[in-house]
């Protein structure tokens with residue numbers, strides 16, 4: 001029997017040496033040498049005007065909600081097919097997540113559904129780049145422009161992906177990234193907020209530093225620091241940043257390896273997609289992905305659950321997600337669906353994710369494909 005987890009974190013280069021160096025430098029609280037280096041590297045990778053490390057993507061999304069000045073009664077359009085943090089950030093401000101459907105091709109927010117959901121209360125669109133594939137940002141930006149809305153990228157999964165040559169993180173007003181251990185580049189927990197809007201940078205620094213102007217103080221721009229706005233403690237300590245810096249050094253190699261695994265999966269299931277037995281991810285027009293995820297869409301929930309059970313029995317973990325937010329208990333309490341969301345419900349019932357991590361070797365990928373094909377052939381009809 002195989003023993004292949006869904007994800008396994010790896011140390012690839014200077015992560016541990018950097019952690020030791022951070023200790024030697026004598027600063028373990030945030031915004032030291034390694035945090036600044038990571039901020040700069042992430043800004044370069046994304047083409048954003050600024051990047052600020054946070055302790056999670058969840059925190060970066062909460063910063064985005066504050067920067068959008070969300071208030072009770074405001075509405076924010078987002079997909080229901082996403083992680084809870086996209087919606088929590090909005091609901092925590094007292095605003096209402098308005099859930100719309102996804103495009104069946106890309107599993108990203110349907111830009112026409114987003115346009116239809118705009119009301120006089122809409123303040124922002126939070127677009128998720130599912131599986132690392134950027135959403136249809138040009139059309140979403142048009143809607144945002146027409147109605148004076150903020151456009152936020154939930155780019156948790158999308159570091160290193162591009163749309164028409166522009167990187168995720170530079171496709172809206174601001175973007176939230178994750179370095180959780182299940183992502184491509186990791187620091188255990190971790191995240192970053194990138195900003196395209198230069199006029200928001202100073203306020204973002206304040207929000208991230210407990211609502212104080214400490215960043216300006218440290219740059220010598222004010223002679224004392226004080227409470228100037230709402231905020232929280234959103235920054236990671238230097239040990240996390242030091243580890244992350246080591247991973248960021250390896251970003252290109254990680255992307256290349258994941259894309260190789262992705263391509264191997266595609267080749268392994270292409271014939272079964274041709275006969276409509278399964279569906280694989282389809283790379284949207286103009287998109288270059290980052291190999292974050294490889295999923296299969298099975299026929300229905302019975303087929304999907306039987307597939308997951310077959311893989312588990314063979315020693316391979318292939319989890320499903322997301323439980324749609326619009327029909328979740330908190331989604332019903334704090335949000336609303338803009339009409340029925342059939343693609344979201346259908347996708348959630350049919351999707352299974354295959355293992356994807358640095359240390360997964362070609363032989364392992366082939367064994368996973370072979371095990372999956374055993375099931376897919378036997379349950380052909």
Ligand SMILES: Cc1ncc(COP(=O)(O)O)c(C=O)c1O
Pocket residue numbers: 055056057058059082083085086128154156157177178179180189190191
């Ligand atoms: C789309 C999306 N948004 C937000 C998050 C939250 O990220 P974090 O765990 O870094 O807070 C995730 C994590 O899986 C995610 O996939």
